[in-house]
Amino acid sequence: MRYSALKILAEGLTGNRGWKPVWRTPEPKAEYDVVIVGGGGHGLATAYYLAKEFGITNVAVLEKGWLGSGNIGRNTTIIRSNYLLEGNQPFYELSLKLWEGLEQDFNYNAMVSQRGVLNLAHSDAQRDAYARRGNAMILSGADAVLLDRAGVRKLAPFLDFENGRFPIQGGLWQPRGGTVRHDAVAWGFARGADSRGVDIIQNCEVTGFTMQGGACLGVETSRGAIRAKQVAVCVAGSSSRVMGLAGMRLPIESHVLQAFVSEGLKPVIPGVITFGAGHFYISQSDKGGLVFGGDIDGYNTYAQRGNLPVVEDVCEGGMAVMPMIGRARLLRMWGGVMDMSMDGSPFIDRTGIEGLYFNGGWCYGGFKATPASGFCYAHLLATGGPHDTAAAYRLDRFRRGAPIDEKGAGAQPNLH
Numbered sequence: 371m372r373y374s375a376l377k378i379l380a381e382g383l384t385g386n387r388g389w390k391p392v393w394r395t396p397e398p399k400a401e402y403d404v405v406i407v408g409g410g411g412h413g414l415a416t417a418y419y420l421a422k423e424f425g426i427t428n429v430a431v432l433e434k435g436w437l438g439s440g441n442i443g444r445n446t447t448i449i450r451s452n453y454l455l456e457g458n459q460p461f462y463e464l465s466l467k468l469w470e471g472l473e474q475d476f477n478y479n480a481m482v483s484q485r486g487v488l489n490l491a492h493s494d495a496q497r498d499a500y501a502r503r504g505n506a507m508i509l510s511g512a513d514a515v516l517l518d519r520a521g522v523r524k525l526a527p528f529l530d531f532e533n534g535r536f537p538i539q540g541g542l543w544q545p546r547g548g549t550v551r552h553d554a555v556a557w558g559f560a561r562g563a564d565s566r567g568v569d570i571i572q573n574c575e576v577t578g579f580t581m582q583g584g585a586c587l588g589v590e591t592s593r594g595a596i597r598a599k600q601v602a603v604c605v606a607g608s609s610s611r612v613m614g615l616a617g618m619r620l621p622i623e624s625h626v627l628q629a630f631v632s633e634g635l636k637p638v639i640p641g642v643i644t645f646g647a648g649h650f651y652i653s654q655s656d657k658g659g660l661v662f663g664g665d666i667d668g669y670n671t672y673a674q675r676g677n678l679p680v681v682e683d684v685c686e687g688g689m690a691v692m693p694m695i696g697r698a699r700l701l702r703m704w705g706g707v708m709d710m711s712m713d714g715s716p717f718i719d720r721t722g723i724e725g726l727y728f729n730g731g732w733c734y735g736g737f738k739a740t741p742a743s744g745f746c747y748a749h750l751l752a753t754g755g756p757h758d759t760a761a762a763y764r765l766d767r768f769r770r771g772a773p774i775d776e777k778g779a780g781a782q783p784n785l786h
């Protein structure tokens with residue numbers, strides 16, 4: 371069923387009885403060409419692009435819970451391509467370009483809103499670093515505007531320009547960045563994949579891998595064994611647990627990241643704003659809630675809830691940059707489990723086990739990567755080789771001394 375304004379009108383006039391479920395609920399088959407483990411954004415996008423771009427449709431996506439139960443339904447919805455390093459920038463710019471055509475592509479309203487992303491600079495050194503990053507962005511075909519203090523004030527006059535401790539010196543503005551309705555992304559990719567023949571199987575947990583002679587021949591699940599020519603894992607915060615079932619140890623730690631949303635307010639924030647002297651980022655949802663977050667909690671955990679010290683830290687960051695936030699009432703807060711890699715960059719690669727592939731290590735920036743991650747993972751599965759823009763995301767990069775340390779924080783997953 372194609373969605374259109376005409377369809378809405380026709381259904382409205384006939385009692386809305388013609389709408390169909392957005393995807394089917396099939397029973398798992400005994401065998402597929404590709405089994406994707408994890409029905410988050412990345413798994414569903416991979417299935418979608420496998421079917422759409424490469425004509426591979428004998429595919430199952432196995433999700434242990436329900437679609438949207440993981441980080442795809444828990445993030446703060448920010449998309450951007452404001453990266454510095456050559457291993458990252460073209461990949462994230464590909465992703466932003468895919469976001470730009472996504473709703474027409476999968477015929478689903480994901481509320482892609484390019485309302486801009488502003489990174490605030492609070493020192494001369496930070497402004498210089500943003501100038502360098504902006505130049506790298508422009509070189510890869512992205513957009514970037516370096517703003518002085520007056521330029522920032524024009525965009526966001528409500529910021530605290532009198533703060534002596536964290537003076538606002540300027541900022542890096544990416545007009546094409548913005549926000550996307552996160553769970554609609556899962557639903558849109560699911561619908562697009564399902565309509566091309568992909569089986570999306572919820573409540574189906576992968577509990578082991580079927581191995582023979584050093585090769586992976588399929589998966590064991592809570593709903594029985596399923597054979598597959600290729601098994602593609604993308605389980606985000608559960609990466610180390612799931613790959614542990616195949617005997618692999620990953621350069622990834624799991625940490626909790628919290629997010630917060632206020633009561634609905636009239637429009638007050640023009641786009642996404644990030645504080646440069648601490649870790650705080652904020653946007654406003656279409657329903658009016660201020661959506662904000664900050665640092666991960668800083669300890670290893672698989673729990674989807676965090677602790678109060680980080681709540682305090684996030685609120686302090688908010689008050690330092692825009693004191694008006696102190697008047698808003700908090701509505702909800704939640705946590706998600708992040709797959710933090712040792713250099714802050716992800717992996718999209720085959721493993722040392724024949725037939726087994728891995729996608730993970732997205733840290734807390736994997737939502738914006740969803741389309742490109744799915745596209746590049748599908749490319750790897752279909753062609754056997756990495757996509758040009760994801761060529762640096764190899765599992766052996768630490769052994770080769772080629773980490774992609776975007777933040778320059780070293781091998782400290784809690785700092786990326």
Ligand SMILES: Cc1cc2nc3c(=O)[nH]c(=O)nc-3n(C[C@H](O)[C@H](O)[C@H](O)COP(=O)(O)OP(=O)(O)OC[C@H]3O[C@@H](n4cnc5c(N)ncnc54)[C@H](O)[C@@H]3O)c2cc1C
Nearest residue numbers: 408410411412434440441442446448576706735736737738
């Ligand atoms: C609070 C918060 C804020 C964030 N904000 C942003 C942001 O603003 N911008 C941004 O770019 N990124 C953001 N992120 C990061 C982003 O959400 C993640 O990097 C990204 O969603 C991870 O990929 P995914 O969607 O595939 O993960 P998930 O949705 O977590 O998908 C993984 C799936 O695998 C399933 N699974 C796990 N184990 C098994 C198993 N054994 N068998 C079957 N299925 C299994 C899980 O149930 C889950 O559904 C944020 C994350 C959080 C938590």
